[in-house]
Structure formats: structure tokens, C-alpha cells
Amino acid sequence: MASYYKLDLEERKNLGTSAARSIRRNGGVLVNYYYTGEQNKNFSIDKKLLQKAIQSGNRVFELDINNETIYAMIKEAQYHPVTEQIMHIDLLRVRRDEKMKISIPLVLEGNSVGVIQGGILTQTLSNIDIQCFPTDVPESIIVDITDLDLNGSISAGDLKLDEDITLETLSDTTIVVCNEPKAESESIVDETADTDDEPTSQEDSSSDANNKETDSSEDKKES
């Protein structure tokens, strides 16, 4: 196998909420490793090391479990809702002779003909699901949009993939669209025009209401 980023995992002896909290307090991230037919194992990893591993762009990582070299992919990651820091990851073992399902980011490349003509490019799909061997996992899939005309679109079936890579996403799923700007810009202008008017009209109405209230209060005082 090609060289992969190695994750230094520490086995967890104490399980449960309080142990998990203490690991997180000390800058660790909880890891759950599993594979079909095997019992899952609980580990922890240093948060900084994990961040570096994720930023390396690799999708498959090397693990050393019980003096055995194992390859695994990050199946799922849980984040803190406010700080956005990783709290927990799931590692799924991958085997060299078994194809695995993985989600790969799409990268748009080139200047589309439609955009040059004044169209607006909208990317509707940012990741694509593929099936491939762990040795063939690409960092990203490049979508060439140079031939994308105005009112044209590129779907998942139009992507040029290697022979070993199978597409899991439905082939008619749209990835990127180039729309005419006219209708969209008009709608935005109309919306803003309406809304620009709205607050003023509401301010007027509210000010009228305030005037009425003050009038009525004055009447009450007089009476």
C-alpha cells in the first residue's frame, strides 16, 4: 500500500461519561473502531494530531492495533455545536481486497462558457459517493466546467471516473447548473424593492399607532 498518515491511538481502559469528559478536558478525542464481524474497540487520540491528519487530505489512515497494521477510514465525526471542535470519530476498517463506499468532495475547474456569457453558476452537489479500493481513493474529483453553456447542467453521470471507481450516487443527480441571471436578478431586485418599502410602511403604521396611543392617553388624562 502507498504511505498513509499514521494515527497514534491510545486504548481506553475507563469507559463512561466521566472518563470521556476527562479525556476531552485533557485535549483528547474519543475514537470508536469497528469492522463487520469484529467487536468494536474504544480508543482516544490527541486532538492536534487528529486535526493534522484530517488536514493532510488523506481519507484512509494507518493504525497500529495490537502490533498489527490496520487501515481505516473516518466513517463519521461528531462536532461541538458552538466551538466546532471534533468530539468523537468513528473509524471503519478497510481491506485492500474489498471495495469501500466513500464520499469524495467535488472541485469545479475551468471557466464555463455560460459564466463568460453572464450566467450564474450554482453548485448543487458538493460531495459524491463512490465505491473503490482503499488504494485508489482520490482526494477529490475534478469537474471540468469549461464546456458548460448557459442553461446547461452537469450531472453525476457525466463525470469521467477511473475504471476501478464505481459511482454510487444516482447518475441523473445534478452537480452544477448555469442559469441565466435575468430572472434571478429580477426576483432579487423585486424582493429587495418590496422589503425596502415594507419597513418604511411599517414604520409609518407603527408611528401612526403610537400617535393614536398618545392621543388616547392624553384624552384619558384630560378626562
Add this chain to the structure above:
Amino acid sequence: MLEPKKTKYRRHHRGNLKGMTKGGDYVAFGTFGLKAIEPGWITSRQIEACRISITRVVRKIGRMWIRIFPDKPITKKPAETRMGKGKGSPEYWVAVIKPGRILFEVEGVDRKGAEAAFHNASHKLPIKTKIVERREL
């Protein structure tokens, strides 16, 4: 302005703002998002003001999404009214925001453009916010 078309009950209790958001805590549609880091109520007028300020930057080059909806009616008694005689009438609508909630998203603009759009929008909100990117994993 955003408000429900019809409701089951005209008046709600105040509720509470404890804890963090249960969902809607990641950028799901666009590239950049504005995340709440404090709890609070955001009125439909504030949402509308934010929408206008973001649209000014994003217009013609990108798209924007509003990820919150004001579905809670807030009542108010008229000025100089004696206490009692029932609860006041609904005056405006708010969205209940808990920390971590994504409020707005944009696509088609770079980091600088998104910062400019969200900087203006954050000045129209009663809570502290921060700009976040779409998660890699």
C-alpha cells in the same frame, strides 16, 4: 417579513433558552454560514434586515439561505393598561435561537465577500455570532 400562515394557538408561553441547539448546527446548503454563539430571540424584522444586507453583497454572484423561521408569537399589552383582563394581543414573531444554530448561509462568494455580508448582518442581530465554513468531514 416571515411569519406563519396559520397557527394552532394564538399565544405561546415564554419558554426557556437553556442548552445548545439540537440541530441546524452545520452549514448544509452553502459554503459559509453565520452561527449564533449566544441564546436569544430574533424577530422577523431583524431577520428581514439581515436578509437585505446579505442580499446587497451576494446579489447576482451567489445565493443565500435563511435557516431560521420566526414561529413564536410575542404578545404585548397596550400602553397604560391596568393589569389583568387577560393576556395581551400578539404583536410580533420571533425565532428562538440557541447557541450553535446556523442563522444564514451564502454560496458563490469568497471568504472576504461572506465576511462583508455577515459583518453587516451581525450588526442587526441581538446576539453574538461567528462565521463558519462548511465542514470537511
